[in-house]
Amino acid sequence: MKNIKIFACKTAEKFTKEICDCLGIEPGKMNSIKFKNDNNFVQILETVREQDVYIVQTVQPPINERMMELFITIDAIKRASAKNINVVLPYFPYSRSDKKDQPRIPITAKLMAQLLEAAGATRVITCDLHNPAIQAYFNVNCDRLTAEYLLEEYFKEKKLQDMVIVATDAGSSKKAYKYSQYFKCPIALVDKRREGNDDRAIASTIIGEVTNKNAIIFDDEIDTAGSMIETVKVLKQFGAKAIYAGCTHPVLSGPAIERIQNSDIKELVVTNTIPILEEKRIDKITEISIAPLFAEAIKRINEQRPLGELFEI
Numbered sequence: 001m002k003n004i005k006i007f008a009c010k011t012a013e014k015f016t017k018e019i020c021d022c023l024g025i026e027p028g029k030m031n032s033i034k035f036k037n038d039n040n041f042v043q044i045l046e047t048v049r050e051q052d053v054y055i056v057q058t059v060q061p062p063i064n065e066r067m068m069e070l071f072i073t074i075d076a077i078k079r080a081s082a083k084n085i086n087v088v089l090p091y092f093p094y095s096r097s098d099k100k101d102q103p104r105i106p107i108t109a110k111l112m113a114q115l116l117e118a119a120g121a122t123r124v125i126t127c128d129l130h131n132p133a134i135q136a137y138f139n140v141n142c143d144r145l146t147a148e149y150l151l152e153e154y155f156k157e158k159k160l161q162d163m164v165i166v167a168t169d170a171g172s173s174k175k176a177y178k179y180s181q182y183f184k185c186p187i188a189l190v191d192k193r194r195e196g197n198d199d200r201a202i203a204s205t206i207i208g209e210v211t212n213k214n215a216i217i218f219d220d221e222i223d224t225a226g227s228m229i230e231t232v233k234v235l236k237q238f239g240a241k242a243i244y245a246g247c248t249h250p251v252l253s254g255p256a257i258e259r260i261q262n263s264d265i266k267e268l269v270v271t272n273t274i275p276i277l278e279e280k281r282i283d284k285i286t287e288i289s290i291a292p293l294f295a296e297a298i299k300r301i302n303e304q305r306p307l308g309e310l311f312e313i
Contacts, residue, residue: 001025001302003083005048009057009069011275015090016056018291023299028053030076032069042072049081052302056088060275061253063093067112071119078120086123086301087116088294090273091221091249095130113137125297127273127290128220128248143307145297147248147271147290152182154269154288155216155246162241164188164213166206168231172219179218188215190231211239221249222270225256225263232263242266249273250287252280260284 007028008016020027029045055077057070070087077085097108109131116124117140124138127145135142163185167176173189180187188208215235222228228245235243243265250270252260257280260268270276271290293310300307 001299002052003050004052004054004298004302005046005082006054006056006298007044007073007077009055009066009073011060011066012056012058012088014275015058015272015291018289019056019088019295019298022292022295030073032073040069040072042069042076044076044080047080048077050083052084052086053077053082054086054088054298058273058275059089059091059093060277067093067115071115074116074119074121084122085120086125086298087121088298089124089126090271090290090294091251092124092126092129092134095134098131098134109134110137113142123301125294125301127271127294130220143297143301145290145293145307145310147273147293148178150271150288150290150293151218151246151248151269152179154286155183155244160214160216160244162213164208164210164215164240166190166210166215166217166231166235168217168219168227175218175220179216190234206234206238210235212241214242214244215240217243217245219245219247221251222247222256222268223251224254225252225259228265229259229263232265236264245269248290250276250285252276256280257282 005028006016006020007030010032016027031043031045033041035041055073057066059066074085094108094112100107123141125143128147129144135144163183165176165180165187167173167187167189176187188206188210191205217231232243244267245265246269248271261282265284267286268284269286272287273290297307
């Protein structure tokens, strides 16, 4: 690879180191501090002139603080005359605010895209968007990776018998169908309704056969785990033998950890798109690294090779 520099924002240092180890390079040097007046300051400590620069940021809370740090870093690199500024956002913030489905509300995912462009990003690399249409919010390139193959390989190695893939609602049925085709097993659909803006989901019944089967729930993210737990309750009610879950983004906010710990989920498999704090690590949660996939994507972009082959595994 030629003329490439990869920089890590504060909470992304571990993830960036994994990427750089895969690529055989050292992370770029930068200084990020906060003044006593709460203003952020970023200084790039090496030349980036005419370089292909990648900035990695993970959105461990507080998210708004993380994004402001990212915008300032992009501006610093732009003013240092970088050739390309590629932003690596494993989890795209505000991705659930992707449409105007109530009166007088923002489309914040669109705003995030505009702010990244305004700061100077020439490309964004992310993973498993809550709504794939968010890619169209950008006027610059937006590459969307997926953890689907990582999760498939993990559960394939478990060699589970009598499997059924469970869609938590009608919206996730298409994704569940893709997983069911890979595992050559049936799918089941939970009838779920969401009430208001309080993240409360109510599941009542299930379409499909789950009795005495190993049920696997796949989702793009788990926030408060309310939807997941409601699905688990219905699966147990209808006689599922064991319940597993897999998701890309472990948001795990509010009561999520307590809910998962006290639930009938046997194992929850997540990737490291969002750093899991030590106090949130429990035996039921297995973390697998998606950094090698991002490393391969960066390598292909730098070498001007297609990314499509990453989706033909």
